[in-house]
Amino acid sequence: MNLKQLAHMLALSQTTVSRALNGYPEVNEETRRRVMDAAKRHGYRPNPSARRLATGKTGMIGYVLPTGASVDIDPHFVEFLSGLGDYARSHELDLVLSPADADDQETTYRRIVANRQVDAVYISSPRPADRRVALVNTLGIPFIVHGRSEGFDFDYAFTDIDNEGAFREAARLLIQLGHRRLALINGDNRETFAIHRERGVRRALAASGLELDERHVCSVVMTEENGYRATRRLLEEGDAPTAIACSSLIMALGVVRAVRDLGLSIPGDVSLIAHDDVFPWLRPENFSVPLSTTRSSIRLAGARVAERLAARISGLEEGARGEVWPVDLVVRGSVAGAPG
Amino acid sequence: MNLKQLAHMLALSQTTVSRALNGYPEVNEETRRRVMDAAKRHGYRPNPSARRLATGKTGMIGYVLPTGASVDIDPHFVEFLSGLGDYARSHELDLVLSPADADDQETTYRRIVANRQVDAVYISSPRPADRRVALVNTLGIPFIVHGRSEGFDFDYAFTDIDNEGAFREAARLLIQLGHRRLALINGDNRETFAIHRERGVRRALAASGLELDERHVCSVVMTEENGYRATRRLLEEGDAPTAIACSSLIMALGVVRAVRDLGLSIPGDVSLIAHDDVFPWLRPENFSVPLSTTRSSIRLAGARVAERLAARISGLEEGARGEVWPVDLVVRGSVAGAPG
DNA sequence: AGAGTCTTCCAAAGCGCTTTGGCCTTTTTG
DNA sequence: CAAAAAGGCCAAAGCGCTTTGGAAGACTCT
Numbered sequence: 001m002n003l004k005q006l007a008h009m010l011a012l013s014q015t016t017v018s019r020a021l022n023g024y025p026e027v028n029e030e031t032r033r034r035v036m037d038a039a040k041r042h043g044y045r046p047n048p049s050a051r052r053l054a055t056g057k058t059g060m061i062g063y064v065l066p067t068g069a070s071v072d073i074d075p076h077f078v079e080f081l082s083g084l085g086d087y088a089r090s091h092e093l094d095l096v097l098s099p100a101d102a103d104d105q106e107t108t109y110r111r112i113v114a115n116r117q118v119d120a121v122y123i124s125s126p127r128p129a130d131r132r133v134a135l136v137n138t139l140g141i142p143f144i145v146h147g148r149s150e151g152f153d154f155d156y157a158f159t160d161i162d163n164e165g166a167f168r169e170a171a172r173l174l175i176q177l178g179h180r181r182l183a184l185i186n187g188d189n190r191e192t193f194a195i196h197r198e199r200g201v202r203r204a205l206a207a208s209g210l211e212l213d214e215r216h217v218c219s220v221v222m223t224e225e226n227g228y229r230a231t232r233r234l235l236e237e238g239d240a241p242t243a244i245a246c247s248s249l250i251m252a253l254g255v256v257r258a259v260r261d262l263g264l265s266i267p268g269d270v271s272l273i274a275h276d277d278v279f280p281w282l283r284p285e286n287f288s289v290p291l292s293t294t295r296s297s298i299r300l301a302g303a304r305v306a307e308r309l310a311a312r313i314s315g316l317e318e319g320a321r322g323e324v325w326p327v328d329l330v331v332r333g334s335v336a337g338a339p340g
Numbered sequence: 341m342n343l344k345q346l347a348h349m350l351a352l353s354q355t356t357v358s359r360a361l362n363g364y365p366e367v368n369e370e371t372r373r374r375v376m377d378a379a380k381r382h383g384y385r386p387n388p389s390a391r392r393l394a395t396g397k398t399g400m401i402g403y404v405l406p407t408g409a410s411v412d413i414d415p416h417f418v419e420f421l422s423g424l425g426d427y428a429r430s431h432e433l434d435l436v437l438s439p440a441d442a443d444d445q446e447t448t449y450r451r452i453v454a455n456r457q458v459d460a461v462y463i464s465s466p467r468p469a470d471r472r473v474a475l476v477n478t479l480g481i482p483f484i485v486h487g488r489s490e491g492f493d494f495d496y497a498f499t500d501i502d503n504e505g506a507f508r509e510a511a512r513l514l515i516q517l518g519h520r521r522l523a524l525i526n527g528d529n530r531e532t533f534a535i536h537r538e539r540g541v542r543r544a545l546a547a548s549g550l551e552l553d554e555r556h557v558c559s560v561v562m563t564e565e566n567g568y569r570a571t572r573r574l575l576e577e578g579d580a581p582t583a584i585a586c587s588s589l590i591m592a593l594g595v596v597r598a599v600r601d602l603g604l605s606i607p608g609d610v611s612l613i614a615h616d617d618v619f620p621w622l623r624p625e626n627f628s629v630p631l632s633t634t635r636s637s638i639r640l641a642g643a644r645v646a647e648r649l650a651a652r653i654s655g656l657e658e659g660a661r662g663e664v665w666p667v668d669l670v671v672r673g674s675v676a677g678a679p680g
Numbered sequence: 681a682g683a684g685t686c687t688t689c690c691a692a693a694g695c696g697c698t699t700t701g702g703c704c705t706t707t708t709t710g
Numbered sequence: 711c712a713a714a715a716a717g718g719c720c721a722a723a724g725c726g727c728t729t730t731g732g733a734a735g736a737c738t739c740t
Binding site: 045047048049050052053056058060065067068069071072073074075077078079081082085086088089093094095096097098099100101111114115116117222223224225228250253254257260261279280281282283286288 | 385387388389390392393396398400405407408409411412413414415417418419421422425426428429433434435436437438439440441451454455456457562563564565568590593594597600601619620621622623626628
Binding site: 002003004014015018019022046047048049050051052053054055 | 725726727728729730
């Protein structure tokens with residue numbers, strides 16, 4: 001059942017039927033009702049391909065997915081996606097993932113924009129002066145950044161959490177507990193979130209006249225193994241830290257294992273605070289010693305990003321508003337006063 | 341730059357240009373070269389929306405994503421996606437995720453098929469007599485099932501691993517080591533993979549004249565916490581098992597924690613084998629006691645599914661061939677002879 | 681009553697591609 | 711050497727929708 005047939009059986013023109021269905025004003029309410037009614041009764045659904053060709057609107061939001069044999073998709077992605085998908089569903093939006101060579105995403109961005117394959121895109125895990133952000137900005141497609149980039153001569157729309165504040169507060173707590181030598185096991189420090197977290201720790205230390213020892217900060221891919229290795233290294237060197245801030249729960253697993261392997265204990269010898277993105281399958285309160293965390297639901301962020309994308313597509317949201325969500329500091333058993 | 345313009349500047353008809361570009365035979369090779377050349381030089385890319393409308397082909401593969409406030413996307417998904425995406429990229433395929441109410445996916449399947457939104461779909465985590473499989477089969481869109489469904493009066497194409505064989509071998513090893521009371525901490529037993537795994541364990545036991553105590557098999561959502569709870573329950577009851585087979589590494593984390601909390605040890609008091617889908621961020625060899633596993637890369641499965649979908653789309657693959665991949669049994673420190 | 685305004689609808693022109701059916705030339709064939 | 715076949719190209723008809731530019735009739739206003 002297509003427009004032509006529907007129009008024919010209503011003895012109306014395609015124009016009128018189309019307008020009736022799409023809520024244009026220049027059609028009699030009585031007529032509109034008739035049309036709507038018939039459309040529903042016959043289960044008429046406009047062909048999206050045709051609509052796309054005519055309007056350029058796709059009803060889809062895009063994400064360029066970096067891929068490659070040695071590229072691992074961040075496990076956080078799936079939680080973000082849960083939120084994004086949940087919102088998208090309620091607005092009849094689909095998400096198209098365009099896989100791209102991790103080293104050449106630009107081509108893919110250009111393609112999906114030039115081809116009008118999606119109405120809007122989002123960008124995640126941005127870095128300072130992220131080229132994707134600059135590119136997408138000049139290409140002129142609506143977009144939202146999940147996280148933050150920096151150092152542009154233009155503003156853009158983003159949804160981020162207060163990484164700096166979170167880690168500042170976490171560090172402040174540790175300092176208040178008497179810790180003087182803190183360590184930070186961070187994610188890839190080319191990404192903004194990691195930079196902000198490090199800055200948070202440094203600021204808190206500076207506020208007490210302390211510093212973050214360069215040997216006490218590591219930037220690694222966030223795996224259990226890397227958490228373990230980093231911790232071993234930190235604790236086996238001289239001047240070992242008495243407290244660790246860690247950028248992910250998964251790495252924290254490795255931290256806990258390393259501390260145990262060394263015959264030390266949490267929080268007796270080492271205090272630990274990790275960032276928790278809130279996974280349903282791994283909860284900080286269930287660690288052998290309940291883990292203190294800076295907590296922010298990445299799932300809610302996904303829903304929010306979807307909401308803003310939808311708003312931008314329909315023109316309800318404009319401008320370059322960035323929003324920064326506060327992060328909870330949840331204290332559990334893994335922190336205690338500094339030893340000695 | 342569109343077809344019309346390109347044709348005009350070549351002083352050819354759109355027909356000829358189109359045919360030259362799409363490799364049709366009825367065009368002079370010399371002409372074809374000219375056309376190809378000009379197309380490349382001017383960066384001509386056919387408009388996919390227009391092509392879709394004309395041909396019905398979209399260059400996209402689809403996945404219906406169950407969503408909802410209380411629906412968690414399986415963390416395995418992201419690894420599967422890594423493989424799928426990597427292959428899809430090399431074939432210029434995009435993946436469209438259509439979020440659907442977890443309780444009504446049928447509507448979404450019907451929509452994406454009726455609207456010709458994708459060229460093929462894949463289905464994951466199937467159950468016996470899975471309605472999605474039946475539906476997609478009657479709708480007549482090319483598809484691949486990742487995993488297996490059962491009990492249809494038709495055949496279909498799937499890529500699955502030998503879950504039964506894997507768990508049979510795992511159980512057999514444990515039995516050979518003298519274990520008599522095995523337990524199985526399984527995933528959702530409404531899904532085929534879980535059923536097959538349970539069957540594998542039962543078969544191995546039966547082969548030695550043993551049985552799987554009903555109290556020793558649990559079916560839960562695969563989270564760390566559920567692994568912990570299940571283990572506590574198993575080990576605190578009378579007739580506690582001396583060996584556990586576990587359906588995921590994440591649950592295994594909980595198993596290990598529970599065993600330790602109870603003052604027991606692996607493999608001294610309890611042997612443990614878990615299934616490993618091969619995550620980059622959590623590796624069995626890095627468990628406090630290196631974990632024996634049944635191993636199969638879900639990422640490779642993703643790539644394979646993409647490959648088969650691509651083949652079906654282009655007509656290279658037909659029929660209802662199912663393929664079952666063998667699973668490695670990797671023995672590490674977490675298994676030992678039965679105590680006592 | 682004639683001129684202007686709405687209101688309500690329509691015919692037709694896109695959107696950019698593929699594909700059908702046919703028309704010229706050339707080449708092959710009996 | 712005429713007839714048939716093949717090769718190479720084109721005009722035009724879709725694909726199914728939106729949107730432009732009217733047009734006809736009803737209504738208001740002076």
